[in-house]
Amino acid sequence: MSTDLRLLSADGLDAHRDGLAALLLDAVADGASVGFLAAATRQEAAAWWASLRPSVADGSRLLWVARDGAGRVLGTVALVRESKPNGRHRAELVKLLVHRDARGAGLGRRLLTHAEDAARAAGLTLLLLDTQAGSPAEHLYRTAGWTPFGTVPGHAATPDGVLADTAHYYKQLRP
Structure with a gap:
């Protein structure tokens, strides 16, 4: 499945x-x-997506979308840059999502790699993320060189309202 990957502006988000x-x-x-x-x-x-417009507009959130040839959104990923002076070398990777119809074709890894490359190009040296412990996403992050650094029990509810553990990861970027 061919996909177009692009960085969204605030108008693109809309x-x-x-x-x-x-x-x-x-x-x-x-x-x-x-x-x-x-x-x-x-x-x-x-x-919720509309609420992100200010951070996309000011560049503190870099948001990519992957679309198929018909323009259907199949995936997304974002980097949220730290604004505090002592943390401007890092960002958080958030909302790496791939539609069920597009899974298994490498789109998640492509989105992840693209965000990492963009972070490097922006001079960032550290990325952080969190994900549900035990989820399939953990395999992607581990095989892409991310390092687990802790789990918080009962951190967030699953869609059915059950509290689940959250695993935290980091990746140090090399130029």
Whole structure:
């Protein structure tokens, strides 16, 4: 499956908001602990993406979207840069999502690698992320060279409301 990967501007975020909302709801329906419960609506998901507009506009959040040839959103990933002076060398990798229809073709790894390369190009030397402990995402992060550094028990609820552990990872970037 061929995909187009692009960095979104604030206007691009607006243009892709419905597709991003559908992607987020697909992840939630598949059980991903990504901040939303199973009862989340399309309007709530779209409003959450809209709330990111200021951080995308000011460049503190770099947000990429992967689309198929028909323009359907199949994946996304973002880097949120630290704004405090003592942490400007790092960012958090957030919302790496791949639609169920596009899984198994390497899109998640492509998004991850793209975000890491962009972080390097921006002069960042440290990336952080968290994910549900025991999730398939952990395999991706470990095989991509990320290092686990702790687990918080009962940190976040799964879409069905059950508290789950969250695993934290970091990756030191080399130029």
